[in-house]
Amino acid sequence: MIKNTTFSKVQYAFIFAIAAQFAAIDAIATPEIQNQAIGLKVIPIPTTSPDRRCLACHTVGYVAGKEKADKTNLKPGYQTAWTADKAKLTKLKTLLNVLPTTTVGLAGSGLAKTDVYEVICTTGASYLTSSVKDLAPVKQAKVTTQVTKNPAVSPVSTDAVDNDSAYSASTKLVGGVGPYSVKISKTAYTGTVAAEKGAETYTGQLACKTATNASTGLAWRITQNQ
Numbered sequence: 001m002i003k004n005t006t007f008s009k010v011q012y013a014f015i016f017a018i019a020a021q022f023a024a025i026d027a028i029a030t031p032e033i034q035n036q037a038i039g040l041k042v043i044p045i046p047t048t049s050p051d052r053r054c055l056a057c058h059t060v061g062y063v064a065g066k067e068k069a070d071k072t073n074l075k076p077g078y079q080t081a082w083t084a085d086k087a088k089l090t091k092l093k094t095l096l097n098v099l100p101t102t103t104v105g106l107a108g109s110g111l112a113k114t115d116v117y118e119v120i121c122t123t124g125a126s127y128l129t130s131s132v133k134d135l136a137p138v139k140q141a142k143v144t145t146q147v148t149k150n151p152a153v154s155p156v157s158t159d160a161v162d163n164d165s166a167y168s169a170s171t172k173l174v175g176g177v178g179p180y181s182v183k184i185s186k187t188a189y190t191g192t193v194a195a196e197k198g199a200e201t202y203t204g205q206l207a208c209k210t211a212t213n214a215s216t217g218l219a220w221r222i223t224q225n226q
Contacts, residue, residue, distance in 0.1 A: 033057065033082050041122045042089045042096065042217040044178070056096055056219030093217055099184070099204030101135065104143070104226055110189035110197040116224035120178035121208035122217040127174040128208050130182045131157060131167040135201040138162040141189045143202045147182055149175035159202075167205055178218070182206065 034057075037043045043056040054060075060073045071079065081091040105113045121128055134143040145168065147154040157171035173180065186200045208218045 036086070037089055037092065037217070040089050040217070041124065042093045043219045044120045044122045044217065055221035057092070093215070096218055096220070097206050099182075099202075099206065099220070101201065101203045103199035103201050104184055105141070105186040105199035106226075107198050108194070110141070110191070112186060112188040113226035114183050114185040114224065115222060115226055117182040117184070117220050118178075118223050119180045119182050119206055119208075119218055119220045121176075121180070123177060124210050125177050125208040125216045125218075126211040127172055127176075128178070128180045128182075128206065128218075129170040129172045130154075130204060130206055131170045132159050132184055132202055132204045133167045134159040134162045135203065136163040137198075137201070139189070139198070139200060140191065140193075140196045141200060142187045143200050144168075144185045144187065145171060145182065145204060146185070147171055147173040147175075147180055149173060149178075149180045170205075170207070178208070181223075182220070 034043070034054075037057075038045055057075060057078045058070075058073045059075055075095075077095060078092065081095050082089065085091045099117065102115070104115045105111070119128060128147055130145045130147050132143050132145040139162065142158050142160070144156050144158045146156045152173055152175055154171040154173040157168040159166075159168040182204070184202060184204060189196050206218060206220065208216045210216060
């Protein structure tokens, strides 16, 4: 009876160890992606505390003193993009260059409003470009983008036609490695037609590039959401 009990304990310990091993493998998947992405210059080497590069691939990066950049909080499509091209992570880099489809402005309001993104370019970057696409609904107010890195400011780029397939012309700021601020703004509407007021839906494109126009990696997070 003692032998059977001892065997059961050993068997349980072995099973627990195997389970823990698989749990550990799953837990290190995200750091594996991070380290590989840094090596391939898809995302920047960490230079801030708390580390904001997590937000390149995750919806949550740093909360209440502990990392939340786990597989559960990966942005949609990011795990798939990493799996599809582990050697170069080109598909992951493409995802990182696109801002989310979201809105700027307030329902029923004609006031001008601005969303701000912090964009960090990887080592070797010379400049950052930004363009914006104004999506439906079609309204009189226009959506613009501008890049800043104090005290430097890029020209404003405006999407002249709502809800077509084209982005605005890229606006460019030469400022080396990030962080930069990218502003996405909705212009004011001062008319009396109520249907022309409200939020504008947009998406955007970002690109960090070297002096010879080769693409480098980046990470971004939203810092002002209006």
